[in-house]
Amino acid sequence: MLELAIGIILGGCALGAGMAMIAGIGPGIGEGNAVAKACEAIGRQPECKGDVTTTMLMGCAIAETTGLYALVIAILLIFLAPNIFVNILMNAIG
Amino acid sequence: MKRKSLRFILTDIILIILMILPVTAGIVLKVLTKPVSEGIEISGARIYFSIDMPVQPLLITESQINSFIVILSVFFLALYLTHGITAKGGSKRQIFAEMIVEKTENLVNGNMGKYFHGFAPFVAAIMALSAFSSLLTLVGLYPPTSDINIVSGWALLVFILITHYKMKCGPIYYLKSFTQPVPFLTPLNVISEISTPVSMAFRHYGNILSGSVISILVASGLQGLSNMLFKNLPGVLGKIPFLQIGIPAVLSVYFDLFSGCLQAFIFAMLTMLYVSTGFPAQDYAKKHKLVKNN
Numbered sequence: 001m002l003e004l005a006i007g008i009i010l011g012g013c014a015l016g017a018g019m020a021m022i023a024g025i026g027p028g029i030g031e032g033n034a035v036a037k038a039c040e041a042i043g044r045q046p047e048c049k050g051d052v053t054t055t056m057l058m059g060c061a062i063a064e065t066t067g068l069y070a071l072v073i074a075i076l077l078i079f080l081a082p083n084i085f086v087n088i089l090m091n092a093i094g
Numbered sequence: 095m096k097r098k099s100l101r102f103i104l105t106d107i108i109l110i111i112l113m114i115l116p117v118t119a120g121i122v123l124k125v126l127t128k129p130v131s132e133g134i135e136i137s138g139a140r141i142y143f144s145i146d147m148p149v150q151p152l153l154i155t156e157s158q159i160n161s162f163i164v165i166l167s168v169f170f171l172a173l174y175l176t177h178g179i180t181a182k183g184g185s186k187r188q189i190f191a192e193m194i195v196e197k198t199e200n201l202v203n204g205n206m207g208k209y210f211h212g213f214a215p216f217v218a219a220i221m222a223l224s225a226f227s228s229l230l231t232l233v234g235l236y237p238p239t240s241d242i243n244i245v246s247g248w249a250l251l252v253f254i255l256i257t258h259y260k261m262k263c264g265p266i267y268y269l270k271s272f273t274q275p276v277p278f279l280t281p282l283n284v285i286s287e288i289s290t291p292v293s294m295a296f297r298h299y300g301n302i303l304s305g306s307v308i309s310i311l312v313a314s315g316l317q318g319l320s321n322m323l324f325k326n327l328p329g330v331l332g333k334i335p336f337l338q339i340g341i342p343a344v345l346s347v348y349f350d351l352f353s354g355c356l357q358a359f360i361f362a363m364l365t366m367l368y369v370s371t372g373f374p375a376q377d378y379a380k381k382h383k384l385v386k387n388n
Contacts, residue, residue, distance in 0.1 A: 054363075061360040065293050068300030075303065079138075 002093070009085045017077040023070030030063040102178060109177060113170040116163040120235050123159070139241050157241035164226045164238065194218065205363070206370040213366065220248065221362040228302055228354025231346075239357070240302040242295060249291040249298075252365045256290065259373040263381055267374070294364060301357050305349030313342045 038056035042049050127142065139156040146152075175191040183189065198218040199211075206213060227239045238244045261268045272283045320337035 057356065058360065058363055058367075061297060061356075061364075064301075065297050068296050068304075071300050071304055072296055075307070 005089055006086055009089065010082055013077045013081045013085070016081075017074040020070045020074045020077065024067050027064050027067035031060045034059045034063060098178075105177060106174070109170055109174040113167055113174060116166040117230075117233055117235070120160060120163045121233060124156075124235060139236055155241070156236045157238040157244050160230060160235055161223075161227060161238040161244055163235075164223060164230060168222050168226055202366060205366045207375075209373075209375065210366075210370055213369070217362045217366060220365065221358050224248075224298070224358035224361050225355050228350065228357065231306065231350045231354075237302055237306070237354075239298060239354075240306055242299045245299045246291070246295040248361070249295040252294065252368065253291040255365075256368050256372045259369055263374055263377050267377070271374075290368060294361065298357050298361055301353055305353050309342060309345050309349055312345055313338060316341060 034056055038052050041052045045052075127140070141153050141155050142159065144151040144153045175187050175194075177187075178185065179188050179191070183192070195214070195218075198221075199214045202210060202214045202217055224239060227244075228237050231237045257268075260271065272280050272287070274283075316337040317335045320335040324334070324336055325332050
């Protein structure tokens with residue numbers, strides 16, 4: 001029975017980590033849009049390439065933040081959460 | 095061309111040695127204390143020792159040691175670049191040092207305005223610290239920027255700076271700024287204020303950490319694949335992971351070189367933007383003028 005409980009905990013953590021990374025879709029679309037618009041802008045005005053590139057990188061970095069929150073949660077779920085949850089289970093059983 | 099004196103050359107050599115010495119010491123320390131383990135594993139910073147403190151023990155980890163290594167190396171690099179500087183200018187390293195200072199000052203003046211002219215050394219320092227910390231992976235050491243504690247410290251420093259410049263018009267003005275545009279939005283303003291340092295820390299830490307995790311996963315995957323493909327080769331040839339040669343290096347160019355330097359630039363850039371947009375320039379000028387007139 002204990003093996004089953006620990007297995008459910010590990011499986012739940014892995015599934016949760018995988019589902020958290022669905023958030024990667026958002027930054028992907030956002031950054032793709034940003035880069036596409038930056039390419040258009042450079043095509044229209046090649047002389048301000050430097051400024052456009054800098055602004056685009058800044059925007060990409062900010063758009064990336066939500067994806068990185070998901071990544072941090074996924075990493076916590078994979079590397080830290082199983083230990084904590086198994087400990088809680090052990091303490092509950094006694 | 096004038097010949098350099100012996101003393102000048104000796105000082106140069108000593109500075110170069112002092113620049114490389116901390117990194118070498120870090121590598122030696124890592125090799126000596128590395129536990130024997132099979133295969134590739136993903137782990138956090140190793141704890142070297144802990145000091146007993148009243149609330150909880152203070153842990154001295156790999157990331158702290160490595161960030162001090164970076165600080166020492168950058169310190170001696172700066173000394174080396176500015177050694178033997180003359181008003182005429184001439185040596186290559188003086189041109190390089192002047193280029194760094196000029197670029198940073200242009201960046202700060204362009205993004206923050208004239209009032210924040212004195213910010214250039216701080217921005218250059220934070221950029222160099224962050225970039226060299228991320229580049230420490232190239233010599234095989236643990237990068238301090240992939241530890242959230244280190245990056246949180248920097249983000250907290252930037253947050254204190256932002257708050258200091260927001261309070262330039264007095265604490266009442268600062269508190270009142272939370273109720274802008276309508277008082278109804280106060281909780282959201284507070285949340286967005288707190289999320290600034292959190293998002294800065296997570297952005298830097300997540301980028302570097304995800305790079306190293308992906309590199310390790312790809313390296314271990316290639317090891318398994320080359321084991322599967324080449325296990326029928328005779329003798330020692332079958333044990334060499336051929337696919338691991340070269341391919342992880344391509345990833346390293348992106349994740350370590352490009353991403354590390356880009357994150358350093360973005361961290362410095364966000365610092366400048368948050369500080370300069372947080373500062374209420376017009377109201378401060380108005381208040382200042384009023385005081386002067388009185």
